[in-house]
Amino acid sequence: MGRASPGCQSALVSMIPHSFLQDLLNRVDIVDVVGRYVQLKKGGANFMGLCPFHNEKSPSFTVSPTKQFYHCFGCGAHGTAIGFLMEHAGLTFPEAVNELAQSVGLTVPQEPSSMRGGGGGTGAGGGFAPAVSKAVTTALSDVMQTACDYYRKQLRSATNAIQYLKKRGLTGEIAARFGLGYAPDGWQNLETAFTNYRDDALVEAGLVIVSEKQDAQGQARRYDRFRDRVMFPIRNVKGQVIGFGGRVLDGGEPKYLNSPETPLFNKGSELYGLFEARLAIREQRYVLVVEGYMDVVALAQLGFQNAVATLGTACTPIHVQKLMRQTDTVIFSFDGDAAGRRAARRALDACLPHAADNRTIRFLFLPPEHDPDSYVREFGTEAFSEQVERAMPLSQFMLNEVLADKELDQPEGRARALFDAKPLLQALPANALRAQIMHMFADRLDVPFEEVAALCEVDARIAQAARRAPARKDRHLVTGIERKALRNLVMHPRIVVQLGEEAEQALIGLTRHGELFEEVTTHARALGESAEFQLLSDLLRNGANAATFEEIFREILDYDENVRDLLMKNPEDGSAVEERREQERLVSEELTAAILKMRYDACCERLDALSRQSRHTPEELAELMSLNQTRADMKRQLGL
Ligand SMILES: [Zn+2]
Numbered sequence: 095m096g097r098a099s100p101g102c103q104s105a106l107v108s109m110i111p112h113s114f115l116q117d118l119l120n121r122v123d124i125v126d127v128v129g130r131y132v133q134l135k136k137g138g139a140n141f142m143g144l145c146p147f148h149n150e151k152s153p154s155f156t157v158s159p160t161k162q163f164y165h166c167f168g169c170g171a172h173g174t175a176i177g178f179l180m181e182h183a184g185l186t187f188p189e190a191v192n193e194l195a196q197s198v199g200l201t202v203p204q205e206p207s208s209m210r211g212g213g214g215g216t217g218a219g220g221g222f223a224p225a226v227s228k229a230v231t232t233a234l235s236d237v238m239q240t241a242c243d244y245y246r247k248q249l250r251s252a253t254n255a256i257q258y259l260k261k262r263g264l265t266g267e268i269a270a271r272f273g274l275g276y277a278p279d280g281w282q283n284l285e286t287a288f289t290n291y292r293d294d295a296l297v298e299a300g301l302v303i304v305s306e307k308q309d310a311q312g313q314a315r316r317y318d319r320f321r322d323r324v325m326f327p328i329r330n331v332k333g334q335v336i337g338f339g340g341r342v343l344d345g346g347e348p349k350y351l352n353s354p355e356t357p358l359f360n361k362g363s364e365l366y367g368l369f370e371a372r373l374a375i376r377e378q379r380y381v382l383v384v385e386g387y388m389d390v391v392a393l394a395q396l397g398f399q400n401a402v403a404t405l406g407t408a409c410t411p412i413h414v415q416k417l418m419r420q421t422d423t424v425i426f427s428f429d430g431d432a433a434g435r436r437a438a439r440r441a442l443d444a445c446l447p448h449a450a451d452n453r454t455i456r457f458l459f460l461p462p463e464h465d466p467d468s469y470v471r472e473f474g475t476e477a478f479s480e481q482v483e484r485a486m487p488l489s490q491f492m493l494n495e496v497l498a499d500k501e502l503d504q505p506e507g508r509a510r511a512l513f514d515a516k517p518l519l520q521a522l523p524a525n526a527l528r529a530q531i532m533h534m535f536a537d538r539l540d541v542p543f544e545e546v547a548a549l550c551e552v553d554a555r556i557a558q559a560a561r562r563a564p565a566r567k568d569r570h571l572v573t574g575i576e577r578k579a580l581r582n583l584v585m586h587p588r589i590v591v592q593l594g595e596e597a598e599q600a601l602i603g604l605t606r607h608g609e610l611f612e613e614v615t616t617h618a619r620a621l622g623e624s625a626e627f628q629l630l631s632d633l634l635r636n637g638a639n640a641a642t643f644e645e646i647f648r649e650i651l652d653y654d655e656n657v658r659d660l661l662m663k664n665p666e667d668g669s670a671v672e673e674r675r676e677q678e679r680l681v682s683e684e685l686t687a688a689i690l691k692m693r694y695d696a697c698c699e700r701l702d703a704l705s706r707q708s709r710h711t712p713e714e715l716a717e718l719m720s721l722n723q724t725r726a727d728m729k730r731q732l733g734l
Pocket residue numbers: 145146147148155166167168169170171
């Protein structure tokens with residue numbers, strides 16, 4: 095159950111206090127936020143427009159100013175202003191919150207530690223730059239832009255660099271589109287670009303390095319990090335320059351040099367070319383992930399403008415999440431050599447937690463002697479498009495990885511394959527795809543499906559639920575109750591506050607998906623009396639179980655009445671408030687009954703187990719008696 099994806103996502107979210115998020119959403123106007131990207135027209139109490147998330151000719155995209163919520167009746171997209179910036183502008187949760195906060199003059203407070211699981215998440219590798227004051231990031235941003243302008247200007251007169259780019263087939267137009275520049279040879283060229291070369295911001299931005307040697311005045315010497323390199327500015331999704339990649343012109347080393355990690359630039363979460371590729375990704379409906387920035391630029395030149403690259407690091411789950419905000423289809427293209435294979439494997443691992451049933455993840459392996467750029471040059475765009483279409487599905491790649499080099503006709507080989515499959519299967523969400531992949535393993539290894547599930551410690555029941563279309567009565571009755579309880583809680587999070595400790599513990603401890611309940615109740619408690627579906631759904635879709643919750647949201651929004659509540663009813667309207675209270679009371683009662691039923695089922699199960707034993711310890715006998723009593727009580731309460 096997505097356990098392999100680090101809990102960092104929910105930890106990150108929790109670093110921003112829920113009360114601040116609520117305050118923030120009260121202050122911003124979603125109509126303004128959405129209106130910056132979508133032309134909205136007033137229609138009744140709400141605003142309507144053409145949905146930016148799917149192609150349509152007549153508007154089914156609705157924005158409610160009173161509920162501060164958007165919903166598309168065509169494709170089901172929905173969320174708050176935070177969710178909109180994430181989905182549409184491709185920002186991460188903290189980025190979206192930051193942007194909104196800035197727009198209304200608020201500073202985002204950070205809680206020192208996460209809700210649970212410890213770990214804080216502010217450390218290195220957390221994928222999210224720790225809280226840095228706006229003044230600092232603005233100063234660094236300015237520094238980067240100045241450097242970028244300087245490098246671009248230098249390119250104009252750098253015949254050797256122009257020669258190199260021309261040799262790679264790039265036109266001036268493409269070079270300008272990606273803001274390519276040139277860092278001339280020499281140690282302190284940036285002195286001419288900045289009034290104060292000793293400004294520490296230049297060091298912090300990674301442009302200047304402080305030497306251990308001292309100059310004539312006894313000060314530490316400083317020198318430019320990038321010298322005699324073609325410069326590729328790395329932009330964030332807002333288009334700001336946050337780092338540089340520099341490539342040597344000749345055989346020098348290192349071939350590629352990137353900006354170091356700075357408060358602006360985090361390699362584990364940024365993708366080169368995403369800003370430039372955003373529109374093309376939407377149009378082409380897929381993103382192509384390649385190995386280097388030269389590939390990105392060269393592919394854009396050749397007509398594939400939807401390519402991005404990681405920045406000298408392996409692909410991380412944060413990268414994948416960022417891409418999945420732009421499109422449902424991600425194609426990785428790796429060089430055919432051993433290094434390419436290794437990179438592909440790392441990408442596979444990063445993708446597994448995000449492999450939802452409605453997403454496509456494929457891996458394109460080019461012949462060993464080719465990279466995408468050289469392939470397109472030799473065989474043409476059509477041939478490359480064909481390769482993209484025929485790229486290997488995630489399931490097949492995963493199967494190959496697990497089965498390769500194993501003697502499957504020997505028990506040892508099959509056991510080893512199961513051993514290797516275990517972490518991969520566990521990393522996948524509990525969905526139909528996982529069930530399908532488990533069937534493939536079962537077939538290839540010639541072991542029963544249940545055995546694959548048991549040996550890999552993957553919950554076969556969930557997998558089976560996905561496999562068998564019509565629900566069978568026994569276990570699925572429980573699933574039904576659980577699902578409904580979860581749906582009710584997500585739609586009416588305020589009832590969590592009214593729920594007793596015992597009931598909450600029952601939901602977490604007795605259900606098969608306790609972690610889902612825990613996620614919802616933790617958020618709902620933090621949101622308190624004013625907890626609402628709107629913000630809760632944005633928070634949940636940002637956690638480790640996003641794919642599961644997305645299904646729950648769909649179910650909730652399938653009810654017209656729910657959508658009407660979320661979009662139409664004015665919260666100030668007295669009768670609407672009354673109606674809502676009544677609804678919450680009903681749901682709360684239903685939930686209490688469901689919890690009682692779950693506890694009853696658990697009690698029966700334990701009794702069954704005990705009564706199947708031929709001998710009992712005195713403690714077990716006592717438990718048996720007390721359970722019998724409890725069961726009788728609960729049976730009466732349930733009216734069974
Ligand atoms: Zn839509």
